[in-house]
Amino acid sequence: MLVVSGLCEPAHHKRRAPHVDLIKMTISLLEKTASAARTYVCEGLCASVAHAPKNLEEMDMTDHTRRETLALAAAAAGLALAPGFALAQAPAAPAPAAAGPTQAPGFYRQRIGDIIVTAINDGAGARPNLDGMVRNVETAEVARVLSSQFVPAAPFLNPFTTLVVQTGGRLILLDTGLGDNGPPGTGTWMRNFRAAGFDPTQVNTILISHFHGDHIGGIRLRGGEYQFPNAEIVVPEPEWAFWMSDERMNALPEAQRGGFMNARRVFSSIAGNVRRFVPGGEMAPGITSVPTFGHSPGHTGFVIASGNARLLYVGDAITTPSLYMTNPDWSPFFDMDEAAGRATRRRVLDMAATERLQMHVYHAPFPAQGFVTRAGTGFQFVPTPWNSAV
Numbered sequence: 001m002l003v004v005s006g007l008c009e010p011a012h013h014k015r016r017a018p019h020v021d022l023i024k025m026t027i028s029l030l031e032k033t034a035s036a037a038r039t040y041v042c043e044g045l046c047a048s049v050a051h052a053p054k055n056l057e058e059m060d061m062t063d064h065t066r067r068e069t070l071a072l073a074a075a076a077a078g079l080a081l082a083p084g085f086a087l088a089q090a091p092a093a094p095a096p097a098a099a100g101p102t103q104a105p106g107f108y109r110q111r112i113g114d115i116i117v118t119a120i121n122d123g124a125g126a127r128p129n130l131d132g133m134v135r136n137v138e139t140a141e142v143a144r145v146l147s148s149q150f151v152p153a154a155p156f157l158n159p160f161t162t163l164v165v166q167t168g169g170r171l172i173l174l175d176t177g178l179g180d181n182g183p184p185g186t187g188t189w190m191r192n193f194r195a196a197g198f199d200p201t202q203v204n205t206i207l208i209s210h211f212h213g214d215h216i217g218g219i220r221l222r223g224g225e226y227q228f229p230n231a232e233i234v235v236p237e238p239e240w241a242f243w244m245s246d247e248r249m250n251a252l253p254e255a256q257r258g259g260f261m262n263a264r265r266v267f268s269s270i271a272g273n274v275r276r277f278v279p280g281g282e283m284a285p286g287i288t289s290v291p292t293f294g295h296s297p298g299h300t301g302f303v304i305a306s307g308n309a310r311l312l313y314v315g316d317a318i319t320t321p322s323l324y325m326t327n328p329d330w331s332p333f334f335d336m337d338e339a340a341g342r343a344t345r346r347r348v349l350d351m352a353a354t355e356r357l358q359m360h361v362y363h364a365p366f367p368a369q370g371f372v373t374r375a376g377t378g379f380q381f382v383p384t385p386w387n388s389a390v
């Protein structure tokens, strides 16, 4: 007897099996296996339903969902299935022979009081070496500090993880990732967003921390398509004033205009519909903006709060924890104002350590959430413990 555990749900009885061919193939495989029995028991919510087909025609195909089909296929291949095997983790079709192993979908949920937040990963960019990455420290010292924390340096991976907030019946994005505008290893955001059960047409609001390409790129794809047709886009006024200034852009040599050009690519044709805000006020139920200037002229964080629970979305006020939490006075190459960046980083880290405040750190290892404790002259990142329940 083949027992298929934890795979059924009441709704499956109402649906018609869409993968008859796969079921046929699976049954055929089972019947060719000497040890295979001919009785199939769905030991889930429909434990009373037992199927004992002598051949395919005796099997009520309408009773079998794709989920069961995949379970049978896996069982036929000799795989053990844990109860609660999730459809979202199974491939829709057999992977092409040439495809290598793939990672689980990159999304992670937790509750902040009554608010649900979901971290969505957009992959990682790879730097071949550390040269020039930290402005005010020798490369060898950067390598030593990374090595002491078991962080690979060649290549050095810089991950990107945004946050989705469900509050007051609204779906709100904090930054968008790169879309398809990023380097190899990035561009996984939409797949992970959909795997989490979201659809881009449902997004009501996009709150932007700052205008660097890894935070605004996903608003508009390379081909010109806007990914979130129903979303209001809301940006910090000082970011808009800086990046959309033709005067500032034209004062720079052409080779240094990339960020300005990208801001125009994303925003110019929708400029009339982009809402600008002065950092420091309430943005939505449970979301308040916080000025965290330095990394960029108008860089803004967001506090998500409900009841006694809080989460601070720091954006890039603090980037790689193993470098800039350990040494808050080190200046990442991408900090546009070094002194202001250092002051902001110290202020945020002091507050987070004192108030035991959980943070979402955009460039921290997935799911990019954790706390800090004081350690020497700096701080130590303590990742939020994984919780299998939401």
Ligand SMILES: [Zn+2]
Pocket: 212, 214, 215, 316, 362, 363
């Ligand atoms: Zn960034």
